[in-house]
Amino acid sequence: MRKSDEFIFRQAIRVAEILHKMLGSSSEIAVHDFSDLERSLIHVSGTLTNRQIGSPATDLVLKEVKKPNDEIRDIPNYLTRTKDGKVMKSSTVFLKNQKGDVIGALCINIDISLLTHVSMVLQDFIRTEEHESPVENFYTTVHDVIDEMINQVIKEYNKPATALEMHEKIEVVRKLEERGAFLIKGALDYLATMLGVSKYTLYNYLQKIRAQHEYAVKGGKQLHDSNGFNS
Numbered sequence: 001m002r003k004s005d006e007f008i009f010r011q012a013i014r015v016a017e018i019l020h021k022m023l024g025s026s027s028e029i030a031v032h033d034f035s036d037l038e039r040s041l042i043h044v045s046g047t048l049t050n051r052q053i054g055s056p057a058t059d060l061v062l063k064e065v066k067k068p069n070d071e072i073r074d075i076p077n078y079l080t081r082t083k084d085g086k087v088m089k090s091s092t093v094f095l096k097n098q099k100g101d102v103i104g105a106l107c108i109n110i111d112i113s114l115l116t117h118v119s120m121v122l123q124d125f126i127r128t129e130e131h132e133s134p135v136e137n138f139y140t141t142v143h144d145v146i147d148e149m150i151n152q153v154i155k156e157y158n159k160p161a162t163a164l165e166m167h168e169k170i171e172v173v174r175k176l177e178e179r180g181a182f183l184i185k186g187a188l189d190y191l192a193t194m195l196g197v198s199k200y201t202l203y204n205y206l207q208k209i210r211a212q213h214e215y216a217v218k219g220g221k222q223l224h225d226s227n228g229f230n231s
Contacts, residue, residue: 002035003101008095010031012051012106013043019108020045026111032057033104034065037183038142040104048109049082049138056145060103060136061092065199072102080109080136087113090136146190149181154194161198169195173205182206 009031016029023029028046032163034057057065064072075092082088088109095104140144153175154161157168164172172195181187187205192199 002103005033005035005097008097009042009104012095012104016043016106023110028109030107030109031104032061032107034061034102037062037065038185042104046109048086048088048111050084050138052137055138056142056184058136059145059149059179062075062145062149062183063178064092064094064180065102065183066178066180069096069100078136079137082138083205085113086111087116090169142184142186143190146181146184146187149176149179150187150191150194153179161194164195166208169197169202170205170209173202174209177206177209 012031016031019029020027026048027050028044030041030045030051031043032040033042034040035059039054040057041051041053041063044051044053056076060075064075072094074094078090078169080088080090083141089112090110090224091108093106094102095106097103107134137148139148154164158162173191176182176187176191181191188202189199195202
């Protein structure tokens with residue numbers, strides 16, 4: 001945490017504590033410091049997700065942090081689930097410093113499991129608009145973050161990771177880059193092991209994907225996967 005940002009985080013923690021006292025034991029309020037995404041959780045009021053101080057950022061946060069600062073938006077009222085089955089209503093407020101840089105997040109989780117059950121009983125009287133909600137998973141270790149993000153992408157191909165064709169492996173790297181997976185130290189090495197290729201090969205793919213993205217952002221056309229990739 002930068003010293004110049006300490007005041008912002010102190011205020012965020014004060015808000016987290018007050019919100020938890022107001023909302024009670026069915027709530028959990030977390031504060032993340034993005035200066036270390038692998039141990040970003042610096043405060044948590046409540047125990048809904050069973051996370052401890054030093055837990056990593058969620059996959060939803062990593063995906064947002066990959067975006068330019070001016071494209072990052074607060075995310076209100078989305079549905080999440082914990083590993084032990086709790087259904088939660090969640091919101092994420094991104095914290096910015098005086099320069100407008102996103103430096104962290106205040107995350108609000110409320111357990112609505114019981115209310116969800118009641119709403120099923122009262123479904124004839126309750127009507128909600130259906131819309132796509134972002135997916136967010138909560139982790140206690142960095143390894144869990146990497147493992148989950150990689151497995152979510154690989155399972156789309158319906159075959160063992162080591163059986164993927166070269167162009168499919170390149171696409172896996174591209175999808176994980178878009179999700180911010182490589183912001184986590186060790187993700188590239190772990191993916192290389194799962195795909196059965198060297199980390200240098202994957203690093204080559206990643207560098208060219210990033211170069212393509214930068215070229216496209218500047219107004220050029222996205223290059224095809226076949227341009228310049230060698231296994």
